[in-house]
Amino acid sequence: MSNPPSQRASATIEDVAKLAGVSIKTVSRVVNSEPNVRVSTKAAVQAAIAELNYQPNRSARSLAGRRSYLISLLYDTFLAQSAYIMRVQLGLLEECRKAGYELLIHPVNYESENLKETITRHISQSHIDGAIMTPPIADLLTVTNCFQQHNKPYVCLTPGRELRSGLSVETDNRFAAQKVTQHLLALGHTRFGFVRGHPDHLAMVQREQGFEDALREAAPALAQSAMRVQGYNTFQSGMEAAATLLALPEPPTAIIASNDEMAAGVIRYANERGLRIPEQLSVTGFDDSPIAEQIWPPLTTVRQPVQSMSVLAAKLLIAELSGKREGKGTTVEASELVIRGSTTKAPQQVSQK
Amino acid sequence: MSNPPSQRASATIEDVAKLAGVSIKTVSRVVNSEPNVRVSTKAAVQAAIAELNYQPNRSARSLAGRRSYLISLLYDTFLAQSAYIMRVQLGLLEECRKAGYELLIHPVNYESENLKETITRHISQSHIDGAIMTPPIADLLTVTNCFQQHNKPYVCLTPGRELRSGLSVETDNRFAAQKVTQHLLALGHTRFGFVRGHPDHLAMVQREQGFEDALREAAPALAQSAMRVQGYNTFQSGMEAAATLLALPEPPTAIIASNDEMAAGVIRYANERGLRIPEQLSVTGFDDSPIAEQIWPPLTTVRQPVQSMSVLAAKLLIAELSGKREGKGTTVEASELVIRGSTTKAPQQVSQK
DNA sequence: AGCCCAATTGACAGCGCTGTCAACATTCGC
DNA sequence: GCGAATGTTGACAGCGCTGTCAATTGGGCT
Numbered sequence: 001m002s003n004p005p006s007q008r009a010s011a012t013i014e015d016v017a018k019l020a021g022v023s024i025k026t027v028s029r030v031v032n033s034e035p036n037v038r039v040s041t042k043a044a045v046q047a048a049i050a051e052l053n054y055q056p057n058r059s060a061r062s063l064a065g066r067r068s069y070l071i072s073l074l075y076d077t078f079l080a081q082s083a084y085i086m087r088v089q090l091g092l093l094e095e096c097r098k099a100g101y102e103l104l105i106h107p108v109n110y111e112s113e114n115l116k117e118t119i120t121r122h123i124s125q126s127h128i129d130g131a132i133m134t135p136p137i138a139d140l141l142t143v144t145n146c147f148q149q150h151n152k153p154y155v156c157l158t159p160g161r162e163l164r165s166g167l168s169v170e171t172d173n174r175f176a177a178q179k180v181t182q183h184l185l186a187l188g189h190t191r192f193g194f195v196r197g198h199p200d201h202l203a204m205v206q207r208e209q210g211f212e213d214a215l216r217e218a219a220p221a222l223a224q225s226a227m228r229v230q231g232y233n234t235f236q237s238g239m240e241a242a243a244t245l246l247a248l249p250e251p252p253t254a255i256i257a258s259n260d261e262m263a264a265g266v267i268r269y270a271n272e273r274g275l276r277i278p279e280q281l282s283v284t285g286f287d288d289s290p291i292a293e294q295i296w297p298p299l300t301t302v303r304q305p306v307q308s309m310s311v312l313a314a315k316l317l318i319a320e321l322s323g324k325r326e327g328k329g330t331t332v333e334a335s336e337l338v339i340r341g342s343t344t345k346a347p348q349q350v351s352q353k
Numbered sequence: 354m355s356n357p358p359s360q361r362a363s364a365t366i367e368d369v370a371k372l373a374g375v376s377i378k379t380v381s382r383v384v385n386s387e388p389n390v391r392v393s394t395k396a397a398v399q400a401a402i403a404e405l406n407y408q409p410n411r412s413a414r415s416l417a418g419r420r421s422y423l424i425s426l427l428y429d430t431f432l433a434q435s436a437y438i439m440r441v442q443l444g445l446l447e448e449c450r451k452a453g454y455e456l457l458i459h460p461v462n463y464e465s466e467n468l469k470e471t472i473t474r475h476i477s478q479s480h481i482d483g484a485i486m487t488p489p490i491a492d493l494l495t496v497t498n499c500f501q502q503h504n505k506p507y508v509c510l511t512p513g514r515e516l517r518s519g520l521s522v523e524t525d526n527r528f529a530a531q532k533v534t535q536h537l538l539a540l541g542h543t544r545f546g547f548v549r550g551h552p553d554h555l556a557m558v559q560r561e562q563g564f565e566d567a568l569r570e571a572a573p574a575l576a577q578s579a580m581r582v583q584g585y586n587t588f589q590s591g592m593e594a595a596a597t598l599l600a601l602p603e604p605p606t607a608i609i610a611s612n613d614e615m616a617a618g619v620i621r622y623a624n625e626r627g628l629r630i631p632e633q634l635s636v637t638g639f640d641d642s643p644i645a646e647q648i649w650p651p652l653t654t655v656r657q658p659v660q661s662m663s664v665l666a667a668k669l670l671i672a673e674l675s676g677k678r679e680g681k682g683t684t685v686e687a688s689e690l691v692i693r694g695s696t697t698k699a700p701q702q703v704s705q706k
Numbered sequence: 707a708g709c710c711c712a713a714t715t716g717a718c719a720g721c722g723c724t725g726t727c728a729a730c731a732t733t734c735g736c
Numbered sequence: 737g738c739g740a741a742t743g744t745t746g747a748c749a750g751c752g753c754t755g756t757c758a759a760t761t762g763g764g765c766t
Contacts, residue, residue, distance in 0.1 A: 060722035413752035
């Protein structure tokens with residue numbers, strides 16, 4: 001005879017409590033998986049929740065409690081168009097949805113003067129529970145300190161430095177770059193060009209170190225003669241780097257780019273110049289972003305488990321928020337060399353030392 | 354002598370009220386730009402707000418009032434990795450930030466059985482004020498009806514159908530496709546291949562109509578002989594479409610793909626087969642996504658003002674939410690033909706009718 | 707000056723939930 | 737079988753803000 005609560009836009013905790021014949025607080029306990037609820041009570045409450053299709057109100061929860069169930073993804077505006085960030089978003093979203101969190105997307109300019117204020121404001125205004133960030137944001141002490149001060153947990157994806165606090169999910173950039181270089185060495189290449197990544201992105205520096213490691217290990221002279229050019233992670237900067245490298249009197253026969261976009265730029269430039277790839281020039285990238293398979297020839301690169309890393313990052317953060325961190329804060333995921341059509345044996349050289 | 358409120362994590366409306374010597378409610382009025390506040394009072398309150406760096410608490414606002422300052426972006430999981438969605442996100446984010454809104458990212462599977470429930474739950478649980486959606490989600494009556502029922506405003510980006518209610522930002526797909534086709538006709542092409550877009554994405558159907566329009570206008574026989582192949586908006590499906598088209602006894606000399614990813618797939622397939630582009634085959638895309646400039650040869654395509662359209666969509670929605678809709682709900686933005694290297698004169702034909 | 711209407715302001719009751727704490731129920735140890 | 741320890745439950749007071757409505761003020765007019 002009473003008004004069915006289903007008519008309401010959404011059932012409240014009170015409706016559930018009434019239906020289950022318990023107090024509001026007990027429903028709250030069940031919803032939040034708190035201990036000390038009798039099994040039979042719990043079942044009754046869950047039945048009521050299911051019947052009313054009850055969804056806790058996030059605003060009320062956030063206002064009353066200490067948690068907002070909001071997680072933020074921070075990245076540089078620069079990356080905003082990258083396939084990398086899309087994959088990160090997907091991974092995070094997947095995990096957030098499972099755990100009942102919402103994801104807030106926050107591109108910020110990492111070079112901005114008032115970055116700290118921007119982030120402080122974001123933290124306090126949006127009431128986020130924690131954040132996940134990618135380089136170069138993750139590499140800024142200003143930012144991580146800010147989170148520390150606010151006592152908000154955060155997870156850095158592939159930070160390029162040791163984290164004083166906070167969690168991280170990393171990958172073996174240096175080792176992977178070493179493997180790429182060794183792959184080219186094994187193909188007989190001796191004249192190398194290296195396209196550096198964005199200098200503020202420390203993971204990029206690690207890639208360069210791996211490159212150096214491999215060359216030095218093979219022959220110090222190689223490291224000597226290899227040419228390094230600065231790039232900025234973009235397709236355009238890859239083209240420019242290629243222009244520089246291929247204009248050398250003794251141009252390289254293999255170019256290692258610190259990411260796929262730049263490698264694609266190199267290939268594109270070489271194509272324009274009529275260079276045949278890989279016969280006349282081998283090119284490698286890093287990341288295995290979609291573009292690696294969409295250009296011709298397809299790119300030899302390093303596959304980063306971006307999506308699984310993001311899922312992991314979300315899991316770490318959510319575990320931390322739930323107060324049940326398992327194990328240590330840093331997790332390393334392996335990457336994998338993917339050999340495609342952009343690399344082959346070095347062209348015949350005039351001489352051999 | 355009193356404790357400086359700046360020590361607190363964040364100032365509350367009460368702090369501001371005290372400092373300005375007015376009531377909480379008056380501060381609320383100023384914050385929400387409500388009328389009937391004396392200019393001098395308003396100034397005093399604003400000064401206090403500035404001094405305390407006060408940020409209203411979104412949760413409290415949302416709980417007490419009717420607005421959550423949360424907007425959702427709905428799109429199909431399918432699109433989740435596309436450059437298109439990235440650009441949409443950027444545009445929306447830009448505008449949301451200006452207006453103090455947060456953006457919630459919601460990829461959903463448009464083929465899912467319980468899509469309606471998923472969205473209903475999203476609306477009620479996250480307390481969103483409104484949503485912006487892209488096809489194919491925007492083309493589903495189930496979804497738009499759902500928003501209508503909940504009385505939540507929404508904006509559709511390039512919906513393929515007349516909207517019964519709701520706002521939209523559109524572009525002249527049909528006309529643009531016509532222009533592309535005319536460009537190829539002017540280059541002397543007579544054997545056309547058309548790669549259809551995803552059938553559930555109605556804007557893609559409009560593109561096909563534009564193609565038909567142009568052919569019929571030029572010569573009905575052309576429309577007769579043109580070959581249409583189904584694609585699904587992906588690079589991969591573009592490659593498959595190309596395989597079908599180029600295996601024909603009389604393969605086309607020009608292939609019009611309904612988006613850039615598929616066009617890139619066509620070019621990639623042609624490359625693999627050793628076909629020279631554009632000399633032996635002209636290819637066009639649609640959208641002007643980044644890939645258009647990253648492949649070789651660069652793609653002749655139609656530039657969609659995606660970012661400005663998204664900004665506009667956000668503006669429309671926010672205006673609607675603020676109760677001050679200006680003008681009508683549908684806005685059409687112009688697109689532009691961008692001629693690059695993937696199209697040229699038709700190769701010499703054996704005969705001419 | 708006196709009266710009325712509109713502009714301006716504030717008191718107060720929640721929004722739906724969680725934290726605190728006290729009340730009550732059950733179990734354990736001996 | 738009794739007190740203590742523990743498990744289980746609910747009453748209640750807000751969280752920070754907005755909506756409602758009543759109180760107060762200021763002007764314009766006669």
